[in-house]
Amino acid sequence: MSGSSSAEYVLGTNPRELDRLGFQHRVWANAAFSLWDRAGLVRGAKVLDVGCGPGFGSFDLAQIVGVEGLVVGVDESEPFIEHARGQARSRGMDHAHFGVGDVARLGEVVEGMGLGGVGFDLAYCRWVMCFVRDPRAVLESIRGVLGEGGVLCVQDYLGYVSMGFAPDVPSFAPIVRALGEAIRSFGGDPDVMRMLPNLAAEVGFEVSFLDRIQTPAARPGSLMWSWPATFWDVFLPRLVELGGVREAEYRDFMRDWAEISRNPSAIMHLPPVYEMIARVQ
Ligand SMILES: C[S@@+](CC[C@H](N)C(=O)[O-])C[C@H]1O[C@@H](n2cnc3c(N)ncnc32)[C@H](O)[C@@H]1O
Incomplete structure (x- = not known):
């Protein structure tokens, strides 16, 4: 693993x-599709999914x-x-290939997969830069593996810790603070989109599109409300283990979360996600 990636x-x-x-x-597939479409994705394109997860x-x-x-x-x-x-x-998808490696060394990784010199048309990178x-x-x-006129599409956070509730849930304050700190302590940045457009320009991309993704308001019972809930399930017990959140803080928040989830007039302010299209100059 290189210096650019977290330990795990x-x-x-x-x-x-x-x-x-x-x-x-x-939940976010429509936003992904809109961005690919806006970036000019076509049939027959050669695409790199940077930090593709599963x-x-x-x-x-x-x-x-x-x-x-x-x-x-x-x-x-x-x-x-x-x-x-x-x-x-x-699925019998012989045109989908997957490789283990660090996204800061994509040239080596695709070379190792026997795909060096492909010259990708589009690279997609969602919730990895943070x-x-x-x-x-x-x-x-990424720039090194895109072909001439290749395009980069990024979707990532800016202002992650602005997440919150109306009406306010005071027990969430230590939780959201700890979430931001945990991402930073693993080497990431929950505000990464703040720097990406400038950095992209500096390394030779022309930024052609930049916006905040509009999402439906997160109301109890909606899919958007469940989105962070699946995250609490995975990550909050881990944060307790890591010492970022005390057991009592976790219990208090889970109790208040259950309560606000029953309030039909509640709203959750989700962490804003921004998107960028940048073309190789
Ligand atoms: C939140 S997941 C997003 C996965 C996928 N992009 C998506 O939107 O469904 C973040 C992914 O980034 C990967 N990742 C983080 N740092 C990486 C690095 N330096 N090199 C390769 N993958 C990395 C993690 O392994 C994880 O699969």
Whole structure:
């Protein structure tokens, strides 16, 4: 693992995280598709899914580009890549390939897969930059494997710790603080989108689109309300283990979370997700 990556994916690779990533992909799939479409994704394209996890986005991309295209997913978490490879086999998707490796060394990883010199048309990177130690190195690495006119699509957080509730849930304050600190302590940045457009320009991309993704308001009972809930299930017990949150703080919040989830007039302010399209200059 290089200096750009965390020691271990902070959320782990267990079946619950795999299930959470699948649900998360479904809830955010429309936003992903809109961005790919805006970036000019076409059938036959050669696409790189940077930090693909178990490949939920990769398989949508593989269906879009079709067998005349190519999708390559790269992730440092071996269990996720094993899962993706199994899926590719069982779906008979011979044009979807998956490799274990650091997204700051994509050139080496695709070379090792026998796909050096492909010159990708599009690279997609969702919720990965917030976990890496050196986003500039990752942008440079992506630029190095894109072909002429290749395009990078990123979706990631800006202002993660602005997450909260109306009416206020005071027991959430220590939790959201600890979430931000945990991401930073593993080398990531929960505000990474603040720096990415400038960094992209510095490493030779032309940023052509930048916006905040509009999502439906998260109201109790909605899918958007369940999105962070699946995250609490996976990560809050881990935060208690790691000492970032005290057992009593966790218990208080889970009690208040159950209560606000029964309040039909409640709203949750979700962590804002921004998106960027940047083209190789
Ligand atoms: C929140 S998941 C997102 C997965 C996928 N992009 C998606 O949107 O469903 C973050 C992924 O980034 C991967 N990751 C984090 N740092 C990495 C690095 N330096 N190199 C490769 N993968 C990395 C993790 O293993 C994990 O699968």
